[in-house]
Amino acid sequence: MEAEFGYAIDHLLATDDAKPPSSDDSLPRDPQSLDIVDAASRRSSEFAMWADSIRIGERPLTSLRARVAALAHDYVNSPLTPVFRELVNLRDDLFSLIRDRPDPARLQDMYFLAGATCAMLAYASGDLGFPHAARVQAQAALACAEKADNETLTAWVLGNQAMTSEWYGRPEEGLRFAAEALTHAQKAQIPGTVLVRLASIEARAYGRMGHTAAAIEAMDRASAARDLIEARYTDELDELDELGGILTFALAKQHFYDGSAFLRIGSPAAAERTALATISAYASGPSTQRSYGDEALAWVDVSTARVRQPSVDLDGAAQALDVVYRLPPSLQIPALLQPLSELRRELELPRYRGSEIAKSMRETINDIRDNCFRSSSEITS
Template sequence: MEPASPTLFQQLITQRGWRDPDVFLRRYQEAARELAALEGPRNLATATIERRQFVRWARGEIKGQPRKEARRILAHLFRPVGVDRLFVPPGAASPAAGRRHGGEPALGCKEYDGDDMAEDVVMAAANESADFAVKVDGSNVGPATLDQLEADIRRMMLTYPHRPVGPLFTEVRRLRNRAFELIEGRQPPHHTVDLYLAAGTLCGVLANASFDLGRYEAADTQARTAFLCGEAAGHNGLRAWVRGLQALIAYWDGRPQDAVRLADAGAHFVPERGTAAIRLAAIKARAHGQLRQTTDALAALLTADRLRDRPRSEDDLPGGMMAFPLEKQLFYVSSAHLWLGGGQNLAEAERAAAEAVRGFEAAAPGQRRLGEMSLARLDLATARLGRGDLEGAAVQVHEVMVVNSRRGTESVRKRLAQFARRLAGHPGARSPMAVGLQAALAAHQEGFFLELPPGDAA
């Protein structure tokens, strides 16, 4: 008798390094607490499972589906994968997922297939309604169309930092195409300006997503289009933000001089309001740090601080991923000091990174900026490793690997690789803790992959 095919649950816990019962139970209990805080009831926060139950799941010995409470927690832990798909081989149709009572196909039987990253059925239905609203407006663009477009953009801005990048890419691309189509129609000039701003913002999101997926060339192309839309709209906030993104791409691509140049170019556009100018100064500081230009790096950090202290209105861009909160500025401070090196800079990097992590953790679980929090943790781990605190560094790195297995980005992958190289050259590299951490990092990097949407990423 041939062995049964592994279930999707078995594959996922292997990819994420959760095959150890204690590790999985800890993640399960964390998911239960998050779910209790987000949706309730409160007593869900204490939910757990028996070790033997996990062993049965891990061996593929489950019959049917887990109980209702466990299904909710598993759905939250493995989102966006549906629970009905967890305990069958990948690609197989689950009887529970395939049919409801009476034989009617279940909601989302096809749409929740994580292999093709299609939009889920709920968002597909919402988009169909939005398309209909465009026709009801009676003209190419009307108030209802613009209101819906703005609402969709704001939702994406708010959810981007904690959603897997691949599936979101498809949704943003569709909305950008809708904005392009509307621009090509006929509408009053003031609506054309609004549409250019919307299209530029969406191209900016796609640029950021392409960057997170490690596609720097595609990211540059998207950013150039976003900037042109900002020019057409006459919007300094968008132009400054896009120049900042281009500078950030250059920084991560190992071109710090280009990053400084692009940050300076962005500074010529004084944003109507918001944090784009602070972000530009902070990016410039990191680039000068990478160039080991201490005076310029510290001057840029001071500029960012002065800009933060000025009274200002909230972002006129949609906020969310395009905002530059204090905790993000703090981890840019830590990165700049790590590049500069030396005992004093190391201490300052550790202080700023620790404060940044606390700031990110203070957000509600469903609103945390996961990629940025991971980068701040890696700054903190690097600073602690530099002063010999291997245990403190390991705690942060393990947290990063858990998050990156669920929402991977190229920047975090690069930083993990940098940390691994530092660890290999550390005086304590042969200690049991260091050897174990190196093995965990190697396994994580070997299993790491970035989900790309079908078709051209540009």
Template sequence: MALPELLRRLRLNSGMPLAHVAHHIDAEPTSVHRFEEGRRPAPYDIVEKADELFSAGGRLIEAWRRDDAERHAAAGAHRTKAAALAMSHDLSALSELDIAALQEGVDATAVDYLASPPAPMMDRALVLRADALERIRSRHHRPADRSDLYVAAGRLSGVLAYALLDMGHPGEALAHADAAGRCAEHAGDSGLAAWVAGTKSLIARFQGNYNKALEYVRGGYQWAGSGHGTGETRLRCGEAQCLANLGDSRAANDALDGAQEARERIRQEDSLGGLFGFSPAKQSYYAASSLIWLQGGRDAERAAREATAAIALWQAGPVAERSLDDERLSQIYLATARVQLDDVEGAAEAIQPVLTLPVQEQISWIVKRADRLAQMLSEPRYAGNRTAAETVDLINALAT
């Protein structure tokens, strides 16, 4: 039995709550959840502590060693595939190397990422980027294709940055974002450079460093040409998230208004969508996820409107542009805004679709944001409120 399944089974059989287990093995509850889902490998020292806690007699340690060996073998296989792919291209007619197939792979990965787990997207991006870099190094391409190859390598580095961040590794994510930025510089692609600035800001926000995140955003405006794609809109929404978390309601709302003005100025669409686009649904999602960190009132009212708009846009829009995880988080943001407005019944209704998700779809951010909602519903002013109590119980059952 693989380690994630065994760890989850032992915890459930023990009857220990997730938070209790996390405390005794020196880990965060969201990290334990990731270990059980297989979304993140558990460190050996954590596994040792868990084996002792559950009196597993070395079974968890044995499973860890087996899984670790499989990971190393898989990594070797990925490197072999990348090398074989590059070699095959070298053996092709060098004067006719066509990068169309590579670009198609980049385009498909950018779209598929919205509805796929990060690990397989990371694996695909690694193979494709190895191909792009080999072509650049070997100079087995037409001179006119060199810029396109750098853009492809940069976008694939961007995919890796997002995947590592979604898997809980911001440091590694930043290294890939830096690589994407260097590729954008070599290619002279301002759109990619603006996207990289927004992604670096996202990584800093993940780490709770909102002042640094604000620096990245404001540094990125130099690359966001007015009317050219959604780069400025995305950056202004990122600025709003920073300002809201820093407690500046007026500036956060101004940034969101600026994002809408930037969208209305767009005259040239993004050259690539999916992960590298910024749809109106995503814009509303960012607005809601910003304003729920303020003090309620008008901010909560706008957050509720924006979350509702994001959900409706995703449900009515093209399947390829639907980001299920973000849509589910929007349900939580809507519920959070309604609690801030003292609408407990409305909050319970909003979060209901999230509470029935299978465990493999309960990503760490869903659990984390739902936990905050549960804390709000557990405040003394809701004591005796049956709906609040029932909703808290259902939230606590997530990932347990």
């Protein structure tokens, strides 16, 4: 102690009211010891200044959260390519803060926001026709969700992987992802719309597999989950539902998923009714929640349902397809390619070969598909 502090031990142990030692009482200071002590104090001071510099206050965190929420809303009602680029910029900002200024007090919040951003990039990659990139973004989102210790985000990302697998023709894989997602969703403190979303994804997967009873049961579970949320948690939202936009699962979107499931299990009349309910719900709801992508896909479902019904309504099918054709090219996204291909196969059946309406519809589909491919290529320009 004498060597460390430079004073005799009896003075170091003296009471508070004792006089400070005079220069005569102090031990001689060892220059080497002083160098070590000074160096140690400088390092501590440098660390204190660094620790202070990495603090992220409430205002910057609120601003970052607002950027995530704004892009989640823009996702559903704006052209996808510029939204994708803004998501990349936001992700880079968040990653830089986590790497360069890792404030322990805010780290979980930062990982959550980074995970939500990567989750939207995964969704967008799938919509733009890049399923492999969607899987890579999903892995990054899952890593962030684990660091954030957020079960809701983990469930949402796994649900997104289920949706991507189902959409690209792997419904069994989609169901496995959905089951894994459900185990995480059930651990969340607040049962949000992620539960509705998972059941709706299951309905589409079962529909693609031709399992009619399972698809209908999944749709019923989705409706029951929404009823539970509305009855018991009207004033309490989970973190993703608070952000809103593409990160929540609106009733209109549930209608859209149900319509697709009905189409796949061979119930075109129910598919048409539900797809029209989707369109009506979006048209009458808040403009900020109106999803042009879901509306366009719903109109394609309406067209396909009218072609598949026993009393074929080609005129009505052509009118529904024309709504999609009249969208600005920037809103004709690659996600339309698969349902348009299914509709085209219907129109190539022998019974439509002599139909001028069917021929015109096939030409319209080709034009829309060209716009979809252009939208996909714009992301690299």
